[in-house]
Amino acid sequence: MSRKKKKVGPLKDILIESYAAEGKSIARLEEGKVLFVENAIPGDVVDVGIIKDKKSWMQGRVLRLVTPSPQRIEPFCQHFGVCGGCKWQMLPYAQQLIYKQQQVADQLERIGHVELPELQPIIGSPHERYYRNKLEFTFSTNRYLTFEEIQQRDEKITQQPALGFHAPGLFDKVVEIHTCYLQNEPTNALLTALREYTTLHNLPYYDYKAQYGWLRNVIIRVTTTGEVLINLVMHHEDEENRIGVLEYIKANVPGITSLNYTLNPKMNDTIYDLDVICYNGKSYIEEKLENFRFKISPKSFFQTNTYQAETLYRITREFAGLTGTETLYDLYCGTGSIGIFCSGKAKNVIGIEVVEDAIKDAYENAALNGLDNCKFYAGDVEKICNDAFFAEHGRPDVIITDPPRAGMTEKLIQQLLKMRAPKVVYVSCNPATQARDLQLLDAAYRITRLQPVDMFPHTHHIENVALLELRDEV
Numbered sequence: 001m002s003r004k005k006k007k008v009g010p011l012k013d014i015l016i017e018s019y020a021a022e023g024k025s026i027a028r029l030e031e032g033k034v035l036f037v038e039n040a041i042p043g044d045v046v047d048v049g050i051i052k053d054k055k056s057w058m059q060g061r062v063l064r065l066v067t068p069s070p071q072r073i074e075p076f077c078q079h080f081g082v083c084g085g086c087k088w089q090m091l092p093y094a095q096q097l098i099y100k101q102q103q104v105a106d107q108l109e110r111i112g113h114v115e116l117p118e119l120q121p122i123i124g125s126p127h128e129r130y131y132r133n134k135l136e137f138t139f140s141t142n143r144y145l146t147f148e149e150i151q152q153r154d155e156k157i158t159q160q161p162a163l164g165f166h167a168p169g170l171f172d173k174v175v176e177i178h179t180c181y182l183q184n185e186p187t188n189a190l191l192t193a194l195r196e197y198t199t200l201h202n203l204p205y206y207d208y209k210a211q212y213g214w215l216r217n218v219i220i221r222v223t224t225t226g227e228v229l230i231n232l233v234m235h236h237e238d239e240e241n242r243i244g245v246l247e248y249i250k251a252n253v254p255g256i257t258s259l260n261y262t263l264n265p266k267m268n269d270t271i272y273d274l275d276v277i278c279y280n281g282k283s284y285i286e287e288k289l290e291n292f293r294f295k296i297s298p299k300s301f302f303q304t305n306t307y308q309a310e311t312l313y314r315i316t317r318e319f320a321g322l323t324g325t326e327t328l329y330d331l332y333c334g335t336g337s338i339g340i341f342c343s344g345k346a347k348n349v350i351g352i353e354v355v356e357d358a359i360k361d362a363y364e365n366a367a368l369n370g371l372d373n374c375k376f377y378a379g380d381v382e383k384i385c386n387d388a389f390f391a392e393h394g395r396p397d398v399i400i401t402d403p404p405r406a407g408m409t410e411k412l413i414q415q416l417l418k419m420r421a422p423k424v425v426y427v428s429c430n431p432a433t434q435a436r437d438l439q440l441l442d443a444a445y446r447i448t449r450l451q452p453v454d455m456f457p458h459t460h461h462i463e464n465v466a467l468l469e470l471r472d473e474v
Helices: 093-112 147-152 187-200 239-252 306-320 337-345 356-368 387-393 410-419 431-441
Strands: 011-015 024-028 034-038 045-053 057-067 134-140 162-166 174-176 215-222 228-234 258-263 276-281 285-289 292-296 327-331 348-353 374-378 398-401 423-428 445-453 463-470
Touching: 011 034, 034 045, 093 431, 093 445, 134 174, 134 187, 162 187, 187 215, 187 239, 228 239, 239 258, 239 276, 285 306, 292 337, 292 356, 306 337, 306 398, 306 423, 306 445, 306 463, 327 337, 337 348, 337 356, 337 374, 337 398, 348 356, 356 374, 398 410, 410 431, 423 431, 431 445, 431 463
Parallel strands: 034 057, 228 258, 327 348, 327 398, 348 374, 398 423
Antiparallel strands: 011 045, 024 034, 045 057, 134 162, 134 215, 162 174, 215 228, 258 276, 285 292, 423 463, 445 463
């Protein structure tokens, strides 16, 4: 009969020694085990509660900060440590960039096991706050209560409504957000207006456990050109209250150029298969990158940090080394932003994306910029890119691939090896899966340039651009 493993109690006075990845830091215990700790930084001395205990490693959470690291600074947001976003506010931004650079280097070396060029210094974001162009807030009947709030209350705790962000790891609880530093106004003004109106008129928020209620989400998008799009998501039609809240938003939140609503009776929050109805103004907003214009509808994908998107795309274009004669393939092209950004220096741009609605947006964006050298196709790359396709559109001289966090499928990588484009520019939002893919591409390509770019200050997320060139012997 197997014995139940003895539970490890809290560990006292643990010195955090170094940064690991994905927002975790490392301590090394006397018995040789590695301890991964969230919400701690190198130099902290902490008491740690153990969450997982494996043979060679443990994972824990900070119970008490005994001695703060000399690197620590005061977080600027009142919601720090509760809402789950901006987890590195206690670190100076320059130090965040050092750790992000280290993360890219470590993952490329530890996972990739391929020959690497010198990693260029990371390019930081010019805006450390108010850099996001899109945020989504949730209405919930169940406000998240901190441990301190629960301890201080003697009476039985009753559910309270909240408008804010989902609490980390809890689908039904929401952290009430009063001031968010991620996005420019009118974001906070919108939250205030919604909170005032819904409280005054006793409008029901959504209960995610019971799947009952009315107000579900509000999505706000802002542009550097000064346009603002709002989409209010409700569970079902209630015409009188819908008109009331939308009119209140229109009258009390300045600068809205596109006011929309969506009815979502489903059990999940995705709206990509639902109709968005324009209530007032245009049904879209426009953004600019260099001299290129992009139409952004409520369901469009667009790089979340507009300021750094320009930097990321310029690096991608530079790595591509276009001279005006090349056929450029833009894989995972989304709404066509990277391909369009590079179109002025390419003979032809062929964008491929599995989401059909994104391809429609890509064609609209190409037309908006008067481009006739961009074509876009919906479908899987490995199915589309065959000999017949190449005969019609030309074989790629340069491939740009910008996959999701999961990276590319092995089937697609094998297809890239068959396509044998002289250059591949790999834009990644996850250096770990990028390193895995680069190892497979090493069969035909050598990596000649690497450039990390920080799109999301105060988080552990990091982008990395790699240039691969076809080996001479292949």
